[in-house]
Amino acid sequence: MSYWIDNWAVWVSAFCVLAVYSYLIKDNAVYRLMIQVFIGVNVGYTVVIQWRDILYPRWWLPMLDGFDALFFGGKGSPWGSLWALVGAVGLLWYFQLSRKYVWLSRIVIGVMVGIVAGITFKSQLGQNVPQIVDSFRPLAPPVAAPTPRKLYDLPVSDVPPAIAEPVGYFVSGNRLECRELLNGVRVWDAPLQGRPVWGLSADADGVAAYRADGVTTFDIQGRQGAGSELIPGPEPPQVSIVSPTGQETKLKLLSEGGGIQAVEVASRRTVWQAEGLWLLGAEEAWAFAQSGKELRVLDGATGREEVRVVLAASITGKPAVLRYRDPRLDRNVLAVPTDAGVAAIALRPLPAFRIEKGAVLWQAPFDQPVSSVTALRDVLLVLGKSRGEAWLVPPPVPIATGTDYVENWVFVLTVVSVMVYFFFSFRKLAPGVGTLSKGGRYLLMIGFGAFFGNTVMTRMSFLLDRLMFLVDEWLKPFVQYLFG
Amino acid sequence: MKLLTALAKLANVRRTTIYAVLFVAAGLPFVVPIRMSPIVWNETHSAFELTDATPPDKVLAINSQWIAGSQGENWPEYEAIVSHCMLKGIKFVVFGLDSDPLAPQMAEAINEKQAAQYGRKYGVDWVNLGLSRGAPLTMAAIGRNVKSVYRTDFRGTATDDFRKLPLMRQVVNAKSFQALWVVDYQPNLDWTVFLDPRGETPILFASAGMVSTGYYPYIASKQLKGMLVGVRGAAEYETLLREKYGDRFIDKDLRGGKLLVPLAFGHLVIILFIVAGNIGILAARRLKKSHGPDAARGEKREANEEP
Numbered sequence: 001m002s003y004w005i006d007n008w009a010v011w012v013s014a015f016c017v018l019a020v021y022s023y024l025i026k027d028n029a030v031y032r033l034m035i036q037v038f039i040g041v042n043v044g045y046t047v048v049i050q051w052r053d054i055l056y057p058r059w060w061l062p063m064l065d066g067f068d069a070l071f072f073g074g075k076g077s078p079w080g081s082l083w084a085l086v087g088a089v090g091l092l093w094y095f096q097l098s099r100k101y102v103w104l105s106r107i108v109i110g111v112m113v114g115i116v117a118g119i120t121f122k123s124q125l126g127q128n129v130p131q132i133v134d135s136f137r138p139l140a141p142p143v144a145a146p147t148p149r150k151l152y153d154l155p156v157s158d159v160p161p162a163i164a165e166p167v168g169y170f171v172s173g174n175r176l177e178c179r180e181l182l183n184g185v186r187v188w189d190a191p192l193q194g195r196p197v198w199g200l201s202a203d204a205d206g207v208a209a210y211r212a213d214g215v216t217t218f219d220i221q222g223r224q225g226a227g228s229e230l231i232p233g234p235e236p237p238q239v240s241i242v243s244p245t246g247q248e249t250k251l252k253l254l255s256e257g258g259g260i261q262a263v264e265v266a267s268r269r270t271v272w273q274a275e276g277l278w279l280l281g282a283e284e285a286w287a288f289a290q291s292g293k294e295l296r297v298l299d300g301a302t303g304r305e306e307v308r309v310v311l312a313a314s315i316t317g318k319p320a321v322l323r324y325r326d327p328r329l330d331r332n333v334l335a336v337p338t339d340a341g342v343a344a345i346a347l348r349p350l351p352a353f354r355i356e357k358g359a360v361l362w363q364a365p366f367d368q369p370v371s372s373v374t375a376l377r378d379v380l381l382v383l384g385k386s387r388g389e390a391w392l393v394p395p396p397v398p399i400a401t402g403t404d405y406v407e408n409w410v411f412v413l414t415v416v417s418v419m420v421y422f423f424f425s426f427r428k429l430a431p432g433v434g435t436l437s438k439g440g441r442y443l444l445m446i447g448f449g450a451f452f453g454n455t456v457m458t459r460m461s462f463l464l465d466r467l468m469f470l471v472d473e474w475l476k477p478f479v480q481y482l483f484g
Numbered sequence: 485m486k487l488l489t490a491l492a493k494l495a496n497v498r499r500t501t502i503y504a505v506l507f508v509a510a511g512l513p514f515v516v517p518i519r520m521s522p523i524v525w526n527e528t529h530s531a532f533e534l535t536d537a538t539p540p541d542k543v544l545a546i547n548s549q550w551i552a553g554s555q556g557e558n559w560p561e562y563e564a565i566v567s568h569c570m571l572k573g574i575k576f577v578v579f580g581l582d583s584d585p586l587a588p589q590m591a592e593a594i595n596e597k598q599a600a601q602y603g604r605k606y607g608v609d610w611v612n613l614g615l616s617r618g619a620p621l622t623m624a625a626i627g628r629n630v631k632s633v634y635r636t637d638f639r640g641t642a643t644d645d646f647r648k649l650p651l652m653r654q655v656v657n658a659k660s661f662q663a664l665w666v667v668d669y670q671p672n673l674d675w676t677v678f679l680d681p682r683g684e685t686p687i688l689f690a691s692a693g694m695v696s697t698g699y700y701p702y703i704a705s706k707q708l709k710g711m712l713v714g715v716r717g718a719a720e721y722e723t724l725l726r727e728k729y730g731d732r733f734i735d736k737d738l739r740g741g742k743l744l745v746p747l748a749f750g751h752l753v754i755i756l757f758i759v760a761g762n763i764g765i766l767a768a769r770r771l772k773k774s775h776g777p778d779a780a781r782g783e784k785r786e787a788n789e790e791p
Contacts, residue, residue: 024499024500024503025500045585045586046584046585049585049586050585053585053614053615054585054615054617057636119620119621122677122678123620123673123674123677123678126676126677126678127673127674127676127677127702127707130705130706130707131701131702131705131707133705134701134704134705134706325684327534327537327662327663327686328530328533328534328537351529351533352526352529352530352533447697450697451694451697451698454693454694454695454696454697454713454714455693455694456751456754457693457694457714457715457716457747457751458556458557458692458693458694458714459694460510460747460750460751460754461556461557461692461693461714461715461743461747462554462556462557463506463510463556463750464510464556464715464743464746464747464750465555465556465559465739465743466556467507467510467511467514467746468514468739468742468743468746471511471514471515472514
């Protein structure tokens with residue numbers, strides 16, 4: 001008995017499904033009854049839900065609260081009473097039923113048509129302009145790789161610049177300079193007294209310049225602060241490792257006797273060592289090292305080598321991890337300063353671009369050895385000995401294979417021939433144009449075939465969904481009930 | 485002659501016979517479980533990578549619009565996406581916009597089932613924001629301020645009540661989203677225009693196979709960053725989850741992999757009948773040519789007798 005109490009709804013559902021499918025044998029009264037029941041139930045349910053979930057909480061209640069506040073000093077906002085106007089304007093639609101006052105309904109129709117036309121215009125432009133742009137596809141391999149574009153000049157800096165958006169700080173000799181990073185305009189500069197600066201750090205409040213004999217601070221307006229404690233020299237680079245549980249461990253990287261030693265900051269325990277490498281720096285969980293012209297990227301947690309690349313030029317400084325807006329690229333590309341310019345290297349495999357880990361994505365020349373690179377989203381600050389530049393770094397271009405070019409040729413031919421088919425649809429055509437038009441017709445048919453194939457897949461899926469219900473939820477439990 | 489006559493009959497197979505064979509072929513894998521691994525298409529791979537790369541400070545937004553009418557394809561898709569979120573701990577908000585009022589309920593049933601399997605908690609790991617109206621202007625409003633559109637969640641809790649819904653603290657606008665999934669029979673392309681005018685929020689579609697052909701140009705132009713195509717897409721997504729997470733991924737009751745084999749069987753039957761029908765027509769033509777129109781007319785009469 002408990003089976004029937006638990007499963008009566010399944011039986012009703014199964015009956016409805018089978019009643020609808022009975023049409024496959026032939027049209028019958030049960031099928032038509034089911035269709036009418038479904039339409040009725042759906043309309044009734046939708047009306048109730050529209051009132052309960054939409055009109056009542058979002059229109060009726062705020063309106064009542066508004067009137068309550070307006071006339072009886074209730075808690076709500078009196079502006080809520082304006083919702084009554086929405087109802088009044090909406091009711092104008094019903095003047096369609098009156099010949100005399102039909103003009104009133106045209107007011108609201110006009111407003112609606114205006115809004116929809118405006119939205120549609122924006123929508124169509126937004127959807128179709130990128131489509132038109134994408135129609136221009138490469139039909140042969142490119143002769144040059146994408147290279148960064150220069151945005152503006154930068155001053156030189158004795159130490160890597162410090163960034164605190166929207167400004168960056170540069171130090172050269174005994175002058176500290178603040179530049180706007182959007183366009184490179186100088187905001188202020190200030191003199192620095194004492195021994196050379198060995199490092200800069202910046203935040204939203206200002207900048208600190210570290211010297212062997214003290215720290216000088218400036219606020220964001222360029223006013224000199226009181227300074228602070230003495231910091232004798234730069235701290236060794238650190239890597240930060242976050243475990244899956246969210247626990248953060250910091251490792252200090254030390255250049256020791258022609259090798260690298262990673263020491264846990266908290267416990268001073270040596271975690272890993274690497275021989276025969278020169279430490280370039282560290283960022284996030286990566287450690288960067290070099291061996292001659294060879295760049296090595298090590299996993300900061302284990303010291304395991306992740307990337308090894310031989311570059312054409314000598315490495316001249318600490319690489320920087322590039323920040324892209326595209327999450328598939330963000331923090332996955334490394335910019336390496338060399339004596340010939342900057343090289344970009346894939347830190348991880350980029351499957352969407354068919355790029356392997358360690359691949360050199362581009363090499364951009366600079367007229368002097370690059371002393372430092374600093375990444376700021378997809379802008380790279382490149383500094384040499386006597387000048388610097390800000391570059392907009394390009395995203396890598398997906399590596400195209402032979403089949404990609406075949407696809408592009410098919411695409412372009414299809415676009416052209418289908419356009420010819422529609423534009424020149426009169427009888428007599430020049431021989432070449434006629435053939436192209438005919439080809440366009442066949443290609444359209446192939447496209448429609450693809451649509452039809454997917455249509456079959458969808459219909460099959462819907463049938464399978466119901467079959468699954470009948471087998472898994474109706475038949476199997478029933479057989480189990482009958483035979484145990 | 486005998487062979488041609490027999491073959492010509494293939495052009496006139498009864499409709500009920502075709503349906504019966506289709507039902508048996510497609511229903512068989514439900515009784516005898518068979519599994520197969522699909523080849524993962526690029527659009528599924530891109531969508532998976534993007535979802536999987538969700539950092540802890542971002543959430544995944546899912547615009548779930550589907551109801552019973554398209555659950556044959558949208559259910560497996562939504563289930564695969566949500567199981568990924570629950571498995572990896574990707575936080576997500578799900579909402580309906582101009583959809584059928586049933587849509588949030590359909591989504592929530594799957595959310596709760598998956599949450600129970602992976603031990604996730606409502607308000608912390610996901611929030612169902614319910615339903616709103618007024619696309620495409622509301623899409624732009626969501627992009628600017630999510631809470632201005634969804635003042636309460638599906639269960640009636642205020643979306644700025646961070647004690648009950650701590651996840652909503654990090655849901656502000658389109659910048660809070662790693663990506664927006666739109667799960668619908670025919671997802672609205674206006675999302676690519678209105679949600680984020682700068683185009684920095686990736687849009688992913690999970691659509692019915694029937695309409696998917698029309699979306700491929702938008703993937704090529706990068707307006708869409710990925711797509712799941714019906715049951716096939718869901719099964720591919722499950723394959724990627726299985727490859728990446730192994731036994732941690734609980735795929736026992738997921739519909740993508742379960743429906744893929746019956747779907748393949750169904751397609752096979754349809755293809756066989758198309759081939760058989762064409763052979764039948766060719767045989768009937770040959771018969772007409774060699775034995776006169778009477779022989780073929782006989783076949784035609786039989787066909788007309790069908791219901």
